[in-house]
């Protein structure tokens with residue numbers, strides 16, 4: 001007797017296409033446009049497999065999923081959706097879907113998934129594990145570029161495939177690596193990260209594979225390597241382009257043979273680790289320069305994920321900005337908003353430091369500006385500071401006035417409504433005189449003649465000021 005597949009989708013066209021493809025593949029198919037009918041069939045004990053859409057007129061397929069799994073833990077459910085956020089994929093996974101297929105999908109692929117779902121032995125029920133998660137997105141942004149990424153991630157959720165993440169610094173490579181781990185099937189195992197650029201080259205091999213006592217000078221005890229620490233979980237190799245060639249050879253062997261030896265060790269150790277690598281460098285160019293092994297590249301580049309720079313998805317900026325504002329608020333600062341003009345300005349910035357730069361900027365804005373709604377000029381000012389090149393000989397004055405303005409603004413911001421009653425002009429100028437003279441003296445190493453020249457002051461005037469302001473040479477500073 002052929003298996004019966006229950007299909008729920010409110011799109012008539014999809015129902016027709018699925019019916020044709022599945023009937024041709026030898027299955028009986030029943031279709032409905034709503035969740036209620038699907039639920040009735042399931043509770044009547046009908047069907048051997050469910051294929052359901054997420055958004056249906058009466059109920060969300062993802063909300064129905066836990067009830068189906070509770071009632072009939074063995075009934076496999078395939079979820080399909082056009083809502084290509086990572087959360088949809090993750091939820092489908094967590095709530096017990098057998099597979100998640102982002103629309104549009106390939107019919108052949110669907111039939112293959114159906115075949116697999118019906119042929120695998122029924123596993124132990126895990127309905128109890130279905131938890132209602134808080135709506136917390138690990139990755140923010142709904143631009144087309146990010147949706148492509150979510151789609152790829154969703155497909156990778158139930159696999160152990162090696163992934164290579166490329167993208168400029170601060171685009172979220174580590175975040176994606178963590179998401180792959182935390183929502184994948186290894187989530188109960190460890191996530192271990194190693195940044196090749198952050199450790200001395202000669203120590204990389206021993207960091208990765210561990211070493212035996214006495215393996216090299218300074219190896220006073222046996223040490224665990226990251227491979228050992230990551231056993232059963234995921235090993236994130238960040239800045240892989242900076243890996244020395246000898247370590248590359250060793251890594252390649254591990255990937256080929258599934259085992260390694262520690263530095264100074266003899267016996268092979270079996271390893272069960274999923275590798276995710278990342279780089280902001282162009283590995284193909286490193287290969288041409290002889291700095292990266294081509295065979296290793298192909299081993300690592302099984303599934304490439306390219307994270308776009310933030311300037312290529314500026315439509316994500318408002319959502320990201322709000323996300324960081326609420327993150328800062330969770331850390332104890334008052335919750336702030338950003339006015340439209342300010343937001344538009346953020347969208348126009350080029351963000352060489354990508355999402356990390358945006359996050360840092362939002363943190364500064366939230367901390368430094370008293371207003372509840374952050375205005376355009378506050379953003380403008382922070383961006384000017386970012387965009388201004390380090391002061392050159394010629395434009396020292398420009399850099400200086402900006403710096404002074406920034407400090408004055410910080411002063412005004414810090415004293416809203418409580419400014420001194422009068423005399424601010426004289427007071428500010430007086431207050432500036434002392435650090436100005438003291439710092440100039442420091443820069444000239446206490447040479448008063450030179451300092452007078454730099455300041456454009458008469459030597460005697462300078463001497464008098466030093467005395468009046470009680471600046472005692474270099475010590476006047478701190």
Ligand SMILES: Nc1ncnc2c1ncn2[C@@H]1O[C@H](COP(=O)(O)OP(=O)(O)OP(=O)(O)O)[C@@H](O)[C@H]1O
Nearest residue numbers: 139140141168169170171172173174175280355356
């Ligand atoms: N899509 C995103 N949603 C929310 N936060 C993000 C996103 N992308 C990046 N971030 C945040 O930006 C910061 C930088 O991200 P991450 O460290 O993952 O970047 P990276 O590409 O690994 O950088 P690097 O190459 O410099 O190591 C982190 O604080 C991360 O949480």
